[in-house]
Amino acid sequence: AQSVAQPEDQVNVAEGNPLTVKCTYSVSGNPYLFWYVQYPNRGLQFLLKYITGDNLVKGSYGFEAEFNKSQTSFHLKKPSALVSDSALYFCAVRDSLSADRGSTLGRLYFGRGTQLTVWP
Amino acid sequence: NAGVTQTPKFQVLKTGQSMTLQCAQDMNHNSMYWYRQDPGMGLRLIYYSASEGTTDKGEVPNGYNVSRLNKREFSLRLESAAPSQTSVYFCASIISGVGTGSYEQYFGPGTRLTVT
Numbered sequence: 001a002q003s004v005a006q007p008e009d010q011v012n013v014a015e016g017n018p019l020t021v022k023c024t025y026s027v028s029g030n031p032y033l034f035w036y037v038q039y040p041n042r043g044l045q046f047l048l049k050y051i052t053g054d055n056l057v058k059g060s061y062g063f064e065a066e067f068n069k070s071q072t073s074f075h076l077k078k079p080s081a082l083v084s085d086s087a088l089y090f091c092a093v094r095d096s097l098s099a100d101r102g103s104t105l106g107r108l109y110f111g112r113g114t115q116l117t118v119w120p
Numbered sequence: 121n122a123g124v125t126q127t128p129k130f131q132v133l134k135t136g137q138s139m140t141l142q143c144a145q146d147m148n149h150n151s152m153y154w155y156r157q158d159p160g161m162g163l164r165l166i167y168y169s170a171s172e173g174t175t176d177k178g179e180v181p182n183g184y185n186v187s188r189l190n191k192r193e194f195s196l197r198l199e200s201a202a203p204s205q206t207s208v209y210f211c212a213s214i215i216s217g218v219g220t221g222s223y224e225q226y227f228g229p230g231t232r233l234t235v236t
Contacts, residue, residue, distance in 0.1 A: 009160070034224055036227075041230075042229060042230075043227040043228055043229045043230050044163075044210065044212075044227040045227075046224045046225075090162065107165060107178075110163040111162055112160060112161060112162040113160075113162050
């Protein structure tokens, strides 16, 4: 069964410091991995994705994520945090096998979310 | 493009009342989804529609029904609202089909529902 774990409910960092939001996954095939961000009272916004290729993927707002197949992880990172990065972050996974068949059994499975707070 | 739109933005219901949440997308996407978001629970899939004319249950379908009215619109109905259905509801859509598995889902702004 597909699943995503975000082991930290909250991450607190000082502005200017690097940040990491952790994500591990479990899928039966090759994973398609996604990060979304949610600002207060808003919907989810897509940040970045890993499908294939380079293990380090770059996304919006200076975020990047590193795919590690052996550790089944896809941690979100940013070299220098901003106060405006404070938000709720969700990791999601989609099974490539069902996704490539075009079935919506390739649905997204979400983690529970990590609240990132960046203080000035 | 407006993307994914949802109405209403806020709603308060009394236990036992019914209502329909509306969702529409203008991106010509095949598949549409309804999620609910509760604190500490992430997003849980209620129902989805692979294509016009098809709907399937997700993780938490009890107490809900859906209608895929056409390719653009996917509505979620609460027939007899219960306090346990107090939540934020999100609609999402995605292109689906062979070779499109790498596409991300697009989300609407959400509907905040309170059932008293």
